[in-house]
Every structure is written in C-alpha cells, then in structure tokens.
Amino acid sequence: xxxxxxxxxKRYSMITKMDGRGKIIEQVRLNxxxxxxxxxxxxxxxQAKITLEATGNWYSFYELIEDKRIDVQLAHPLKTxxxxxxxxxxxxxxxxxxxxxxxxxxxxxxxxPPREIRDIRETLRYRASLVFLRTAIKxxxxxxxxxxxxxxxxxxxFGKGGTKYLKNIEVRPCYREALNGYLRLLEVLNDLIxxxxxxxxxxxDKSPQATLLTxxxxxxxxxxxLILSEIGDIRxxxxxxxxxxxxxxxxxxxxxxxxxxxxxxxxxxxxxMRWILVELSHHAVSGSVRFQKVYLRVAKRHGKNTARxxxxxxMLKVIYYMLKNDEPFRDKISVKKRKSG
Numbered sequence: 001x002x003x004x005x006x007x008x009x010k011r012y013s014m015i016t017k018m019d020g021r022g023k024i025i026e027q028v029r030l031n032x033x034x035x036x037x038x039x040x041x042x043x044x045x046x047q048a049k050i051t052l053e054a055t056g057n058w059y060s061f062y063e064l065i066e067d068k069r070i071d072v073q074l075a076h077p078l079k080t081x082x083x084x085x086x087x088x089x090x091x092x093x094x095x096x097x098x099x100x101x102x103x104x105x106x107x108x109x110x111x112x113p114p115r116e117i118r119d120i121r122e123t124l125r126y127r128a129s130l131v132f133l134r135t136a137i138k139x140x141x142x143x144x145x146x147x148x149x150x151x152x153x154x155x156x157x158f159g160k161g162g163t164k165y166l167k168n169i170e171v172r173p174c175y176r177e178a179l180n181g182y183l184r185l186l187e188v189l190n191d192l193i194x195x196x197x198x199x200x201x202x203x204x205d206k207s208p209q210a211t212l213l214t215x216x217x218x219x220x221x222x223x224x225x226l227i228l229s230e231i232g233d234i235r236x237x238x239x240x241x242x243x244x245x246x247x248x249x250x251x252x253x254x255x256x257x258x259x260x261x262x263x264x265x266x267x268x269x270x271x272x273m274r275w276i277l278v279e280l281s282h283h284a285v286s287g288s289v290r291f292q293k294v295y296l297r298v299a300k301r302h303g304k305n306t307a308r309x310x311x312x313x314x315m316l317k318v319i320y321y322m323l324k325n326d327e328p329f330r331d332k333i334s335v336k337k338r339k340s341g
Contacts, residue, residue, distance in 0.1 A: 002048040005098030007091045008061050013037070014091035016099045017044075024099075027092055034064055041065050051102045053077045054110040059118070066115065075101070078268065079108035113232045120203055120229045125272065127196045127222065134189045137182050141166065144175050144182075158186065200225055213319065215328035217287025218280040227319065230273040240320040247273045249313040277312035284315055288331050291315065 002025070007014040010032070017026040030036050041050075041064075049071040052058055062072060075098055101107040113121070138158060145152065148171050154162040166179055204210040204221040213224035230247075237243040244250050246269040267274065284291040294314050299307035322329060 002045045003099045003103040004044065004048055004050045005095040005100070005102060006050060006052040006061070007095040007098065008032075008052045008055065008058060009091075010057060013061070014095045015040070016092065016095035017048075018096075018099045018103060020103065022100065022103060024096065027095070029091070032060075037061065037064060041068065041070065044070070047071075049073065049102055051075050051098050051107055053080060053098070062112065063115070072112075073102065073107060074110040074112050076108040076110045111232060111236065113229075117229050117232055120225065121272075123196060123199060123203075124222070124226045124229060127193060127200065128226075128272070130189055130193050130196070134186060134193070137185050137189070141179065141182050144171070144178060148175060197222065209323060209326075212322060212326070212328055216284070216315065216318065216322070217291070217329070218283025218315075223276050223280055226276050227273055228323075230270040231319075231323070234320065234323040237320065240317040243320045244313050244316050246270060247277065247313075247316050249274060249277070249309065249316060273316075274312070277315055278308055281308040281311040281315065284311055288329075290318075290331050 001020045003018050003020070005016045005018075012029055012031050014029050015027070016024060018024045028040075030040060044050075046069075050065075051073045052061060052075065054074045054077055058074065062074070065072065080098070080101065098107070141157075150169065152162065152165055154165065156162055157166070163183065166183060169179075171179070201221050204214075204225050207225065207228065210221065210224040210228050213219050213227060214221060219227070231237075231243070234243075237246065241250065248267045248269040248271065281291070281295075285295045286292070291311050291314060295307045295311050298310040318329065321327070
C-alpha cells in the first residue's frame, strides 16, 4: 500500500509518497501541468491512496483524476492544522503530514460532492455573486444621492419609477456620468440574473427534494437548490445537530474546570448555507408560528440578530427531517391548535 500526501499550490505540487510503515519512498515537486500530474498518478500503485487539502484550487487536481480508479480523500484544512500544527512549516513537511495522517487513519476529511452537485453549486454561487455586485452598485447610487442631499420617496428606487427619476435628476456632470454608468451596469446585471435564474429553475423542476423544500415558508426555488446542493446526501449526517454543525450554526463551547460556557456560533462549514438561511429567517418568521415563537423567545433575551440565527438553526433542523423522511413542511404548532379545536 502506498500513501500519497499532496501539498497542492497554484503553480506546483509537493508530493510525498510513503509505505505502510511510514517510510518515505519519494518526495518530488511537480509543475501543475495536467500531463505531468496525470503521468505521475498513472505510475502509482493500483491500491495507492491520495490526499490533498480542501483549498480553493482543489477542483482542478481532483477532476483531473476523478475518473480513475484511485482512492482520493480531501483533507479538512482547519482540522488538519489543529492536529498537526508545526513551528517549521514547509511544503515537504505539509505533504508528509498529510501522508502520515492518511496512513494512520487520523485524516479529518471533507465531503466531496458528485460532479453534478459541484456544477450546480457553481451556478448558484455565480448567481449569488451577481446579486452581491448588484447590491454594491445600488449602494453606490444611494451614496451619490446622499452627497447631493437627495432623498427620494420611492418604495423601490430601482423600480420603473425610481429608475426614470435617476435617469433625469439634475446633478453635476461628474455625478451624472457615474449614475449613467451604474444604471447601465444594473441593467446588465438584472439581465444576467434573469438568465441564470431560468437555468436554476430548470434544475429545481427536475429535483423532487428541492421542490419539497419550497414547502417551507420563505424558501424559493433558488434557496431550495442552494441548500440542497450544500447538503449533498442527507444520509451523511447522523443527526440534525450534525447538519447544523456543518452549517456553522451551533454555538462554540468553552469548558474548563467543570464550567461550560457557550459563545458565538462557530461559522465553520458551509458559509453559503449559513448565509441563505439567515437571509430567509425573517420570511420564515412571518410565515410560520413555529419559527415566530423561536424568534420572539430569543429576541427577548439576546436581541434580533441572535434571534435570526436561532431561527436559521431551527429551519435547518426541520430541513433535516424533511429530507430524511421525504415529507413537506408542517407547522407543528398550528397543527396542534387545529386538532385541539
């Protein structure tokens, strides 16, 4: 058996190969040329195991060898550092540590979703990035209005009436040029968002689970597919708490001397799922007695922001059982009231 640890960088990779006893067989630095890497992988033992960290560029290497019959494991970067923190840090040391952790069975791994799910994730994140850009441009337009002492009373400044107003207000040439440019950018971004939304809607129509999630108040076809793509296979989570931990929505715990203190949420795991659930929490509160009760209870003691996070966590718990049991959303509290009547 061979164990291969790869410290994968943008331009090159440091590779450490060791045997089952921990003896280093080879350490080599290779340029990240597809042909060079493929040839190296093809020359490995058929039962070799490979690991690399889940950094931002792991896709390119993994997809290069995805179709080959070889065991590839993705190391969780934060947990790997916690286990193998070193004062002296080099590419050789990093690749060696990865190989050792893989060999001894102590490698903390990250989930590798199927290619179809990865592609859907990229489409969803592309739409999210467009929305972030649109929001940033809208903020710049508001800043220009503020500099000119203008406070229009439109309920939607970027609706039909508001856009007409922005195109015709009299401001100095420097501001006029900026407004015209920002409005053109908004038109382009709106068109791009509409185009990608059609693609996303088509994916939802083909996914019974995504359609199932839309039965929860506040969840649209876009957010349903985003949540589902971040979760992947619900069976990989043994409980709802494990799913909430993956979403970074559980509180951090500090225990010492027999005393336990709970802090802020961990914010580890899927930041996209955490972001969308917190964004949707106020819609869920207005559409569900169950979520409204959670919000009011937490807001009274800890404030509105903490209450929104608590609702997001409760939503994710419910989503777990919806997907596990293949059941639509039911507002338990309202159901009990109808039964009692």
